[in-house]
Amino acid sequence: DTAVSQTPKYLVTQMGNDKSIKCEQNLGHDTMYWYKQDSKKFLKIMFSYNNKELIINETVPNRFSPKSPDKAHLNLHINSLELGDSAVYFCASSPIAGINEQFFGPGTRLTVL
Amino acid sequence: TQLLEQSPQFLSIQEGENLTVYCNSSSVFSSLQWYRQEPGEGPVLLVTVVTGGEVKKLKRLTFQFGDARKDSSLHITAAQPGDTGLYLCAGENSNSGYALNFGKGTSLLVTP
Numbered sequence: 001d002t003a004v005s006q007t008p009k010y011l012v013t014q015m016g017n018d019k020s021i022k023c024e025q026n027l028g029h030d031t032m033y034w035y036k037q038d039s040k041k042f043l044k045i046m047f048s049y050n051n052k053e054l055i056i057n058e059t060v061p062n063r064f065s066p067k068s069p070d071k072a073h074l075n076l077h078i079n080s081l082e083l084g085d086s087a088v089y090f091c092a093s094s095p096i097a098g099i100n101e102q103f104f105g106p107g108t109r110l111t112v113l
Numbered sequence: 114t115q116l117l118e119q120s121p122q123f124l125s126i127q128e129g130e131n132l133t134v135y136c137n138s139s140s141v142f143s144s145l146q147w148y149r150q151e152p153g154e155g156p157v158l159l160v161t162v163v164t165g166g167e168v169k170k171l172k173r174l175t176f177q178f179g180d181a182r183k184d185s186s187l188h189i190t191a192a193q194p195g196d197t198g199l200y201l202c203a204g205e206n207s208n209s210g211y212a213l214n215f216g217k218g219t220s221l222l223v224t225p
Binding site for chain 2: 106
């Protein structure tokens, strides 16, 4: 069974469009995240959710809106896509207590044309 | 922001050689983690070091946490082509409570 899954794996779209990426974890973790990995492989936190509540938003444009319908899901909606949004987006989860070891999904490669 | 600097950025070696990757910061971390990422996949946790001076071994990989908990190293003995990948160190982001700050990674290529 896949622990953290994301869909789609690849997303190619035009500038100005709105798109969503879905994430699900079956680990029973309380905290979920979205990270962005740029073309230089730098991985940076975007959002952190704990029990469906946003606990951090790291200087991300408000065109990006995370939605957590329940503890196992954290979706990312992006409005008015720009060329600079092209990157690989990773969802991750971790248990709330103890050492914060994170489990990553396989990533969604977003290409904005 | 608690920055983590990794070196070297790129490393290309022959099978059988040894190598060390460094992760340094001016900040103190309660723990540091090492991940390996292969092309087209998400990072996978290798190890977490918690105690200053701690040494952990994972087969041919040896991880060390600095005494002051500001730096860490990863040493690979007798590297194999299967070790090829992007190695990332990460420490907890004190502003988020749970999210991680990642270093920029070391891209390792081991050729037969």
